[in-house]
Amino acid sequence: MKVVFWGTPDFAVESLKELVNSEHDVIAVITQPDKPRGRGKKLLPTPVKEFALKNNIPVLQPEKVKGNRELYEKLKDLAPDISVVVAYGKILPKEIIEIPKYKTINVHASLLPEYRGSAPIHRALLDGKDKTGVCIMEIVEELDAGDIYECKEVEIKEEDDIVSLHNKLAKEGAKLLVKVLKDIEEGKAKKTKQDDTKSSYAKPIKKEEGKINWEKSAREIFNQIRALKVWPKAFTKFRDKEIKILSSEVVDENSTGNIGEIVKIEKGKGFVVQTGRGRLLIKEVQFPNSKAISGDDAVRGYHIKVGERFE
Template sequence: MKVVFWGTPDFAVESLKKLLDSKHKVIAVVTQPDKPKGRGKKVQPPPVKIVALENNIPVFQPEKVKNNKELYENLKKLNPDIFVVVAYGKILPKDIIELPKFKTINVHASLLPEYRGAAPIHRAIMDGKDKTGVCIMEITEELDAGDVFDCVEVKIEKDDDIVSLHNKLAEKGGELLIDVLDRIERGEITPKPQEHDKATYAKPIKKDEGKIDWDKSAEEIFNQVRALKVWPKAFTTFRDSQVKILECEVIDKNTTGVPGEIVDIDKEEGIIVQTGKGRLIIKKIQFPGGKPIKGSDAVRGYHIKKGERFF
């Protein structure tokens, strides 16, 4: 099939690469405009654009999609069979959705109808889920509410964080996409309606969600740390400065005491902290102006002592 691919970030790259290696033909890519990034605010292309240009695929980067007659006409001239959307970043209007022969499908990183919305991977980790997955669905005007072609489950391991789970889901999503496209082309698959009464919403992550509440349980804080490892990173106050907790591990689920208090020091592993329920060991931490360091190095370098407290 002739495919127009809509996508922007790293998550979408795996699906695009799988498409390029398949029998289907990517005739164009639509992605977000180049944006300034990093401390230097240097304008950089989206990851999907980089892959598209490397493969000599025409790229469209519209500022807006709705009521964009030029974009619509350009896409119509391509006579696409199907649009594939993977983390594009904007809602598509009805005229765009219905333009191709087989309309428009989406790769979504959850087991729909659970975790519709912008941050399904983060929310699954933060909620302590032991599994999530990827679904291929039809796009409709209502957010992530279209009929589903197929899904695949992915186990969330205890050592998974936002990076590892993101990568696993991107890989599985790309594989499932090709399988579903093949079956659509052969007329061997029919999408099924979602159970809308069971829908949940994965709202976007906000920066203040990184603030650690030590009254919460060790399990909850552990899930927060690994879900927010890339951005905004879990943070807390120590010695009147904000520090970031990048890696930790639950070592006790039931002990109670003073939340945030350093109850012990493990010179090999890190800093043992009491939570509202249970204890954590901080294995990687970042102090203001410094690089991420092991908890054990922080103990030695910052002379951290038992009885001090995170707030």
Template sequence: MRVVFWGTPEFAVESLKALLSSRHKVVGVVTQPDRPKGRGKKVQPPPVKVIAEKYNIPVFQPEKIKGNEEFLKSLRELDPDIFVVVAYGKILPEEIINLPRYKTINVHASLLPEYRGAAPIHRAIMEGKEKTGVCIMEIVRELDAGDVYQCVEVPITDEDDIVSLHDKLAKAGAELLVDTLDKIERGDIRKIPQDDEKATYAPPIKKEEGKINWERSAREIFNQVRALKVWPKTFSNFRDTQIKILECEIYDEVSKGQPGEIVEILKDKGFVVQAGKGKILVKKVQFPNSKPISASDAVKGYHITKGEKLF
């Protein structure tokens, strides 16, 4: 099939690469405009654009989609059989969704109708799910509510964080996408409507969600830290400043001190903080205007002692 691919971040790269290695033909790529990034605010292309240009695929980066007749004309000229959307970053108007012969499908990183919305991977980790997955669905006007073609489950282990689970889901989604396109072309697949009554939502992550509440259980804090590892990172007040907690693990389920209290110093491992239920072993931290360091180095360098509190 002739495919126009819509995607922007790293998550979409795996799907684009899989399509390029398949029997289907990617005739165009639509991605977000180049944006300033990093401390130097240097303008950089989206990861999907980098791959598309490497394979000499026409790239479109419209600032505005709705009502953009010139862009719509360009899409029609590509004569697409189907549009594939993977984390593009904007909602598509119906005139675009319905343009190709097989309309528009989306690779969504959850087991729909669970976790519709912008942050399904983060929310699945934060809420302690033992599994998540990827679904290929047809895009409709309502958010992530279209009929589903296929889904695949992906387990979430205690060793997973936002980075590892993101990569697992990107790979699983890419494989499922190609299989789904093959079946659509053969007429060997049917769509299944979602049960709207079972729908849950995954709203975008807000910066303030990184604040650790030590009254919560060790398990909840552990999930929060690994879900928000990339952004906004979890943080807590300590002494007269704010520190980031970058890595931790559940130490035990026993209550020994007050929530937020450092109850133990472990040589070469870090420091143990009492939670509302159980304890957290803090393994990696970052102080303001400093690089990330191991918690054991922080104990030595900042003279952290038993009895101090995070709040």
């Protein structure tokens, strides 16, 4: 099939890669405009654009999609069989969705109707879920509410964080996408309506959600740390400075004591903090203007001692 691919971040690259390696023909890629990034604020392409250019796929980067007549006419001329959207970053209007023969489908990183919206992977981790998944669905005007072609469940393991879970879901979504496209082409695809009464919304992550409240349980803080590892990173006050905590492990689910206090140094591993319920081993931290270091290196380099407190 002739495919127009809409996507922007790394998550979308896996699906585009799988499409390029399949029997389908990616005739164009549509991605967000280049944005200034890094300290020098240099204009940089999106990960999807980089991959598309390396594979000689034409790239379109419209500033807006809604009401863009030029884009509409260009898509009509391309005459795709189907459009595929993976984390593009904007909601497509009905007239764009309906151009292709088989309309437009989406790879969404949750078990719909749960976690509709822009931060499903973060929210699944923050909520302490033991499973999530990816769904291929038909795009409609209402956000993530279209009929579902197929879903694949993915286990959330204790050692998973936002990076590992993101990568697992991106790979599973890409494989499932190619399977569903084959089913659509062969007329075997079946769609199931979503149960709107069971829907939930994965709202965007805000920076303030990174602030650790040590009165919460060790399990809740552990989930916060692993969900927000990339951005905004879980943060707390230590010796009147803000530090970031990047990795942890629940070592006790039930104990109580002086909240926020360092209660033990684990040689070779890091240091243990008392929470509102249970204890947390801190395995990786980042002090101001410094690189991330292990909890063990922090103990030795910053002379962290039992009895000190996090705020």
